[in-house]
Amino acid sequence: MIEEFSKFPGIGKKSAQRLAMYLFRSKDQDFQKFVDAVVALKRDLHSCQICYNITEKAICSICGSEKRDKSVICVVEEASDILHIERANEFRGVYHVLGGVLMPLKGIYKEELRIQELLERVKTGNVLEVILALNPDTEGDTTSLMLMKELERFPLKVTRLARGIPIGGDLEFSDDATIGRAMAGRITVK
Amino acid sequence: MIVRRLTLHDFRIHHSTEMEFSPKLNFIVGGNGQGKTSLIEAIYFLCTTKNYKGAPDTDLLRFGQPGYTVHGVFEDATENNVHIRFLADENRRIYIKDGKTVHRAADIIGAFPVVLLTPEDHALTQGAPADRRKFIDSVISQYSSVYLDNILEYAKVLKQRTFLLNRIKENPGRSLTAELDAFTEKMILTGSAVIRQRDEFLQEFKSFVEEVYQEIMREEESPSMHYQFLEGAAPESDISALFRQKIYARRDDEIRRGMNLTGPHRDDIDFGINGKSLKSFGSQGQHKTFQVALRFAQFFYLKQRSGKTPVFLLDDVFGELDAHRAGHISRYLRQVGQAIITMTDLSNYAYLREMNESRMFTVSAGTVTPA
Numbered sequence: 061m062i063e064e065f066s067k068f069p070g071i072g073k074k075s076a077q078r079l080a081m082y083l084f085r086s087k088d089q090d091f092q093k094f095v096d097a098v099v100a101l102k103r104d105l106h107s108c109q110i111c112y113n114i115t116e117k118a119i120c121s122i123c124g125s126e127k128r129d130k131s132v133i134c135v136v137e138e139a140s141d142i143l144h145i146e147r148a149n150e151f152r153g154v155y156h157v158l159g160g161v162l163m164p165l166k167g168i169y170k171e172e173l174r175i176q177e178l179l180e181r182v183k184t185g186n187v188l189e190v191i192l193a194l195n196p197d198t199e200g201d202t203t204s205l206m207l208m209k210e211l212e213r214f215p216l217k218v219t220r221l222a223r224g225i226p227i228g229g230d231l232e233f234s235d236d237a238t239i240g241r242a243m244a245g246r247i248t249v250k
Numbered sequence: 251m252i253v254r255r256l257t258l259h260d261f262r263i264h265h266s267t268e269m270e271f272s273p274k275l276n277f278i279v280g281g282n283g284q285g286k287t288s289l290i291e292a293i294y295f296l297c298t299t300k301n302y303k304g305a306p307d308t309d310l311l312r313f314g315q316p317g318y319t320v321h322g323v324f325e326d327a328t329e330n331n332v333h334i335r336f337l338a339d340e341n342r343r344i345y346i347k348d349g350k351t352v353h354r355a356a357d358i359i360g361a362f363p364v365v366l367l368t369p370e371d372h373a374l375t376q377g378a379p380a381d382r383r384k385f386i387d388s389v390i391s392q393y394s395s396v397y398l399d400n401i402l403e404y405a406k407v408l409k410q411r412t413f414l415l416n417r418i419k420e421n422p423g424r425s426l427t428a429e430l431d432a433f434t435e436k437m438i439l440t441g442s443a444v445i446r447q448r449d450e451f452l453q454e455f456k457s458f459v460e461e462v463y464q465e466i467m468r469e470e471e472s473p474s475m476h477y478q479f480l481e482g483a484a485p486e487s488d489i490s491a492l493f494r495q496k497i498y499a500r501r502d503d504e505i506r507r508g509m510n511l512t513g514p515h516r517d518d519i520d521f522g523i524n525g526k527s528l529k530s531f532g533s534q535g536q537h538k539t540f541q542v543a544l545r546f547a548q549f550f551y552l553k554q555r556s557g558k559t560p561v562f563l564l565d566d567v568f569g570e571l572d573a574h575r576a577g578h579i580s581r582y583l584r585q586v587g588q589a590i591i592t593m594t595d596l597s598n599y600a601y602l603r604e605m606n607e608s609r610m611f612t613v614s615a616g617t618v619t620p621a
Contacts, residue, residue, distance in 0.1 A: 162410075162433075164411075164417060164429065165410055169429050170429055198403050205432045209431060209432070235356070
C-alpha cells in the first residue's frame, strides 16, 4: 500500500506511510466509503461528450447548465485546470479540455490533442469568443499560436489570459522576469 | 561589493582553507596544480551558483571525501553569507544565501556581480561564434532576468523544433505543417526579443570597449564590433518580419537537414581593429589586448547597470601581459574596486607588493599562507 501511494504525484515515502497508516486505523465505515469512492472513480467517471471535462454523466454539469454562456469557450490543457478557473467564480462560459499541449519530444502533436473537436464546436456558428487559457510556458504558448492560426478563418474573437503581477502580490515580491513581462504587456488606461 | 572572506572544505585540492581578502588588490602566487585556480573557481561559484568550467560536483570534491563546502562572506552596504554544500551520498548540492536555500540562478541575479578573466578567454576573439554568444549571454544575464528567461525559452523551442524537423524528415507521409508553423512562430517571437536585446546591449557596450582601449590600455588602435544576426541583416531592419521571411525561405533545407538554420543561435560578433577584421588579420598581441579590453568593459558595464562594483577575478593572465602593462592594469584596478589575481611567479612583478592595501598569499598543495 505504501508503495502504491508513493507513486502518486507529490507524495513521497513518508507521506505514503502516513496515508497508509491513516487508512489502516480508520473506522470500518470510513474505510468502506473510501474504497467505494476509489472504485467509483474508474467505474463512473468519464469525459464529457462536449468539453471533455471529467463527469459522471454523459454531459458535465457546466455544459448542461442553462446559466452558462455557450457562446464563450475557454480552452484549457487538462480537466484539472477547470477546477482552478471555477474556483475564481468569475467565468460564466463553457470549457474545452485540449488534453495537453504540443510536445514533439514527448510525441504529442496536433492529432493527439482535441483540436478537431474544438473546431467542430466552433463550426456550429454559435461561438462568439474563444479564450486561450493554456499555461504560459514554451509549449503552452506554442500551442496557443497554433490555435490562433486554426481559428483565424472563423468570425469570432480570440483572446488569451493576461499575464503579470498577481493580485495581492506586491511589486516588491514579484520576480524580475514577471515584472519585465508585465511591463511589456502593459495595457492602456487613458 | 567585495568578497571579505572565503572558506573551503574538501573543495578540489583544498582540505581546509580560510582567506581574508583586501578590498583592493589580492595576489595569489603558486605553481601549477597547487590550487590557485580553485580559489577563483570557488568565488565565481558563490557569485553565480554556477561552475564556470562546467565541472560535475564529483570532480570538485576532494578525492575520497563525503562532501565539500564553499562559504563566502560578501560585503556591500550589508553583509551576505553564501554557502554551497555538496554531499556525495545524496548527490545533491544546495546553495544557501543568508540562511535561505536558493533554487534558481535567476533569484540571485545582480546580487554578486563578478567578472572573470582567464587564459581560456582567447576563445572570445579566436574561438567559435558560440564562444562569443556565450560571452554576451553571460553579461546580459547578470543584470537582466528577462533576457535570461528569453534565452532559456529560446533553447527549449529549438530543442522541440529540431525534434519536429527530424520527425518530418523521417515521416514525409504525416503532415506536421501546423505544428512546424506554430513552433516557427514561437521561435520568431522569442528569437526576435533575444536579437533586440543583444543589439541594444552591443550598441551600449561598444563605447565601453572604446573607452577601455583609450583610458586603461592606452592603445592607439581603435576597436570596433559589429553584431551579425539573421545572415547579415541591417541593424535597423524589422527583426520579426525579416526573421519570418528568412526562416520560411529555408524550410525545405531545414527539413532536409533536420536542423534549425536561422535565428539568434547562429549569431556572431565581428571584432575589428582599425577597421580590419581581428579574426583574419589580428596579431596574437592584438587578440590578447582585445580579450582583456572586453573583460574590463564588462566590468564597467555591469558596474553601471547594477550599481554595484563587481569583483574582478584574473586567473593567471599576467604571465601573458608584459610587466609594464600588468602594472598599469593593477594600479587602475586598485582605484576601481577589488581584484583577485593569481600568478605563477612574482619575480617580474615585485613592485606590485608595494601598493597600498594589497594582500599577498602563497598557495602550495592546497594550503594557503598569507605572505
